[in-house]
Amino acid sequence: MHILIIGAAGMVGRKLSQRLVRDGGLGGRAIDEMTLVDVVAPEAPEGFAGKVNAREADLSAPGEAEALVAARPDVIFHLAAIVSGEAELDFDKGYRINLDGTRYLFDAIQRAHVADGYKPRVVFTSSIAVVGAPLPYPIPDDYHLTPLTSYGTQKAIGELLLADYTRRGFFDGIGIRLPTICIRPGKPNKAASGFFSNILREPLVGKEAILPVSEDVRHWHTSPRSAVGFLIHGATMDLEKVGPRRNLSMPGLSATVGEQIEALRRVAGDKAVALIRREPDEMIMKMVAGWAPGFEAKRARELGFTAETSFDDIIRAHIEDELGGKL
């Protein structure tokens, strides 16, 4: 089987490729070809015996979507997006990449479907940014989408297109509304949400981290490992059971910053917690106040999506996956 990953050079894309190689197949079928696409050429995952096509491409460029669909991949993971902050700063680029790019892909599949009945599985990553304050807690599955960013708007539109193109029979789509990913590996970055990961990841390796908000801030998290698990489950599950409402809020863990810190204390001790430095930042506090505190995610749980149920588990997953299993 042939797997196409668009956005393969990003954190989730790399972890997904590695997981697919480790599993050796998807849903009981062997993978013999992987096409990995991103705006920077993705690295081929280690240990894969099949054919790898690593391609540097911009989905919003003319002809690119058709070129990707031409090989008729069986499963398409569409993870590519300009992130929230950039889509807010560069209006045209955000709409071009996040909306037009997605529509070009879906339209290329539609034309292939009309031409020869091609009908792949399409797994689309959406985001909790499709909702915006004021929000209830927990947010029910049938809550309306009121994004307060252009990124969230573009993701919500992608969801609507995915559902309609699926209803039309052009492809078999599933939209995965990802929680904030925590602990995000790598270096601290300047994303407003970065501190949720920073305050755990940095102290775990003996480094200081800055906490810009108060401990009572509540947010919605899942580990990189669970995020990849959602994508794999979305690519292999029986979609008949999902019906026409194809966009699902994934399960996650709703926790306050204080609860994150107490989990860090249990896993890594007071010494780690002492490395968190409080530096209140009014701007970040204001932004975070509008973010989702947590979802009910009832449908996704019933459909077999699973995630960590304690922050201790999220921290342990990071230690296993990123720190070789030891502190």
Add this chain to the structure above:
Amino acid sequence: MHILIIGAAGMVGRKLSQRLVRDGGLGGRAIDEMTLVDVVAPEAPEGFAGKVNAREADLSAPGEAEALVAARPDVIFHLAAIVSGEAELDFDKGYRINLDGTRYLFDAIQRAHVADGYKPRVVFTSSIAVVGAPLPYPIPDDYHLTPLTSYGTQKAIGELLLADYTRRGFFDGIGIRLPTICIRPGKPNKAASGFFSNILREPLVGKEAILPVSEDVRHWHTSPRSAVGFLIHGATMDLEKVGPRRNLSMPGLSATVGEQIEALRRVAGDKAVALIRREPDEMIMKMVAGWAPGFEAKRARELGFTAETSFDDIIRAHIEDELGGKL
């Protein structure tokens, strides 16, 4: 002030133009110019002393949106759309007119805003087709959008774009989610929803009408007069009070077909009711089962939108507006 109506040749567009001429102004300001646009050239409304530009144009054609925005109209009513049935039959045309056309308009305004600070009021007609079964009754304002038609998908996307472009400050937008319009004047048409109007309009002038569903079917209605009232209120109200959630389910009247018929009996007698012929149609019954039974419309009511509260009033509005006030 200069008013642009896109979709001016349609039933709502014509009634809106007539109402604006009758009122002589909008929100206390005199109207000195009206631009009326549709795919067939709209007729100039009678009795208007100002300048009328009637223009045959397709909003989805290159350059058309820019041409309309070039004159910097103060208020833009965007009513143009391929209807539900046609958007379902012709996938490409529906997306081209309903999605691309809307986006071209919004983008043309955005570019004008960037160029010289232009910031018109934009009143966009959406539809109850943005929701899809299974639905609660009444549908709350914060219920998620799960369209089951391409038309409903395109309207939902228009709503999301409207809210984001408004949040960005490019224009001051309001989305008006119209109920089914009843009694729709004119001849019986083959739209699946046509019978809701046919069974009242035809008997009122002594003609037979066919009822293809059972009397317990519940649906959501408003008169053409109220629909125009929503658009005028949307064009003149203080939008600061609306906040970022710019798309509102309009008030309407939730009624069963049986309740419609009893209202007809009260207004026009048993003789009129006797002209309704039952001809059950499985296909129409199945389609109608997925339609909205009624909305709470709490926010819209609080914001001053008003509609009829009985079907007797809806029938009387038709007699006044279409039959010269007498049976």
